Amino acid sequence: MKWLRRCLLLIVVLIALLLGWLFFGGGRRPTSVAMSAVTAATLHDPALIARGEYLATLGDCAGCHTAQGGARLAGGRSLPTPFGNIPVPNITPDRSTGLGDWSFEDFWQALHVGKGRHGELLYPAFSYTSYTKVTRDDALAIFAWLQSLPPVHQSAPSSTLDFPYSVRKSLAAWRALYFREGVFKPDPAQSAQWNRGAYLVQGLGHCNECHAARDSLGGTSGDQHLTGGQIPMQNWYAPDLSTRQNGGLQGWNAQDIVDLLKTGQSARGAAFGPMADVVATSTQHMSDDDLHAVATYLQSLPPRALSPEEPQLFNARAIVQQGEKVYTQHCADCHGKDGSGVASVYPPLDGNSSVTEPTGLNATRMVLLGGFAPATAANPRPYSMPSFAQQLSDSEVSAVVSYMRRSWTNKASVVRPEDVSRYRHTPID
Missing domain, CATH: 1.10.760.10 (Cytochrome c-like domain)
Known part of the structure; x- marks a missing residue:
């Protein structure tokens, strides 16, 4: 299947290369007079800059554009994807490695259309598929704030994308399938x-x-x-x-x-x-x-169809019974015998979406590796979850996770020992 997928992708690439210039042109899109009328005075407006900082925080720009231990928003890291690593750019106003020479139109084109400063198609690791909905006024505020930051000179790392994903023109086909350009339009029927x-x-x-x-x-x-x-x-x-x-x-x-x-x-x-x-x-x-x-x-999101329960090809009841013993020994003191937890201290397990999600992945990895809730202004010292990877075997983790997923009001599927083994040896990026 992997070989077949690569062949199909190669065909897509060849078609995209032939049609790319026709539909997406290699040159930079001309800037209209109206769009280029953003003055330096506008970009230096303190109120606009403050609003831009708030909006950039909502967009979590720093989450991707800041390397661990690095300067804020200066890039310097790569995002791992199933297709290879994609470098994250510097978005401080450095003129040679950041956005210092960018106009607002350049920025708007990247955010709204998913094209770089010179018309190159951007990889969708940059979420322009969502950011296209951002209004022009909000984009201007974000740009003004970014331009107000101290410039940091830091080049992006090299791309390690595999062929054919390394061919940018192939993104023409991807965009045709998955990208719809357009600012959010309010629904007049809603509040x-x-x-x-x-x-x-x-x-x-x-x-x-x-x-x-x-x-x-x-x-x-x-x-x-x-x-x-x-x-x-x-x-x-x-x-x-x-x-x-x-x-x-x-x-x-x-x-x-x-x-x-x-x-x-x-x-x-x-x-x-x-x-x-x-x-x-x-x-x-x-x-x-x-x-x-x-x-x-x-x-307001609609209800979902009930997912059919997968047939169990092994003794699920025995696994759950074993899990109750493990839970009583290691988990009940914090999370309660009834899975209700302790308010604002230990999260409940009954009705918890991380416990009942379809794959069992989250609960399994939490038991194996522990977990850390975020430190916030309203909760600066949260309790963390210890790791049980050294104390529990794959079968014991399988049992206790399955017990949590099928007890109280939870009705999720069991997790098998072989799943635990796979998750145990898969690193978290």
Whole structure:
């Protein structure tokens, strides 16, 4: 199958190379007079810069554009993907390695159209598939703030993408399949709060980039909006975000969502893994109005169809019974015999989306490697989850995770020992 996929991709590349110049031109798109009328005085407006900083925080720009231990927003790292590593650019106003020579039109073209300063197609590791929904006014504010930062001279690392993904012109075919350009359009049938939440979730928040399944080409289909999916290369599952029947957040109310995004903790669960980073660097800084707007929008997501339970080809009951013993010995003191946890200290396991998500990946890796909730202004010293990788065997981890996934009100599938072994030896990026 891998060989067949590469052959098909090679055909796509050849077609894209023939048609690329016709549809996407190699040169830079001309700048209209109206679009180039952003003056230096505008970019130095303190109010605009302050708004841009807030919006860039909502977009979590630093989450990708800052290397561990490096200068803020100066790039210097690569994003691992199933297709190879993609360098993250410097977006400080350094003239030779950053955005110092960029005009606002250049920035708008990247954010809205997914094209670089010279018309080159950008790889969708940069989430322009979501950022295209950002308004021009908000893009201008973000650009003004970026231009106000101290410049940092730091070049991006080299790309290590495999062929044919290394051929930028091949992105023409990918874009035709997965990219729809267009600023967010408010729904007149919905409230202003709902529309604000939809704008943040679909655009700056780019939530669907993680919370939807990706196919073999790295794209998401139009009908998979916030329906949950495994995050490529990070070995975590981002849950379905619907709060309604069969949704990943079924039973969550608006305050639960607000609390999780603001503090990293809620009555229904806590943020761990990649979401803990998002809370720490982005969502905890959101205004209360924006937090409630996001919650309003997420609560409007439709109910989901009930997933058919997979047939069990082994003795699931025996695994769960063994898991109850492991749980009583290692877990019940913190999370309670009934899985209810301790409010604002130890998250509940009953009804917890990280426990019941379809793959069992999150709960398994939490038991193996432990977990760390984000430190936030509202919760500066959260409790962490210890690692049990050295204490529990694969069969014991399988048993206790399966017990948690099938006890109380949880009705998820069991996790097999061979799954635990695979997760145990897969690093977290």
